[in-house]
Amino acid sequence: MTIAERTSRHPDQASPPAPALVIRRIAAFALDYLLILSYLGVLVLASFLVPQMNPWFRRLSTAHWASFFLVTLPVSLYFMLSEASSAQATFGKRWMGIRVQSWTGQRLTLPASLIRTALKFAPWEFGHAAVWRFALGAGNAAQLHIANDFLATTWVLAALYLVCMAVDSRRRAPYDFASLSQVVLVPHTGSPLS
Numbered sequence: 001m002t003i004a005e006r007t008s009r010h011p012d013q014a015s016p017p018a019p020a021l022v023i024r025r026i027a028a029f030a031l032d033y034l035l036i037l038s039y040l041g042v043l044v045l046a047s048f049l050v051p052q053m054n055p056w057f058r059r060l061s062t063a064h065w066a067s068f069f070l071v072t073l074p075v076s077l078y079f080m081l082s083e084a085s086s087a088q089a090t091f092g093k094r095w096m097g098i099r100v101q102s103w104t105g106q107r108l109t110l111p112a113s114l115i116r117t118a119l120k121f122a123p124w125e126f127g128h129a130a131v132w133r134f135a136l137g138a139g140n141a142a143q144l145h146i147a148n149d150f151l152a153t154t155w156v157l158a159a160l161y162l163v164c165m166a167v168d169s170r171r172r173a174p175y176d177f178a179s180l181s182q183v184v185l186v187p188h189t190g191s192p193l194s
Helices: 003-008 022-049 051-057 060-084 091-096 110-120 122-136 141-167 174-179
Strands: 098-102 181-185
Touching: 022 051, 022 060, 022 091, 022 098, 022 141, 051 060, 060 091, 060 110, 060 122, 091 098, 098 110, 110 122, 110 174, 110 181, 122 141, 141 174, 174 181
Parallel strands: none
Antiparallel strands: 098 181
16 A cells, blocks of 8 residues: 555555464463363362263273363354354453454454464364374274374464464464454444554
8 A cells, every 4th residue: 555545545444454474473372371270170170079981081982082172162162152253252362452353354254263263273173183093092003003194283273373374464373264363352332542
């Protein structure tokens, strides 16, 4: 935008929100992770109160599915529903003054939020798959090979996400492109000079 275009803008016309810095997005996720850790603490307590759950986590055939339904799915629903809500943000994003919106500036639809969340947590789920195979597949060379592949996929995807955010002018990750979303600073509602 040229200086003439900036100065000719009507005073009531709002400029598009600035993209959130990568460090702010990471800080928001760290705050959300504190909530996730609290939830994991509840699950650990539940495992003592309901010992019938424990065998699920002792067999490779059930451990990954149990962790998916008890951890990944609830955490994903938290992100998906929070980012598609009227707040357009999780607790961590609200705290950091950022929100998720579509490329047109609208609130995300549930399908778009689902795509965004599923792709965002893909590395996390590959990591879980690796952990269960390392923990319960010891002595099984095939399972350890699969675990290494899952772990490598986790790191490659995580690095790809960070590099993409670093080089894109709007700081979008692949899951932002797939869902046509972006993370932006929450605009100030005060005077135009604030």
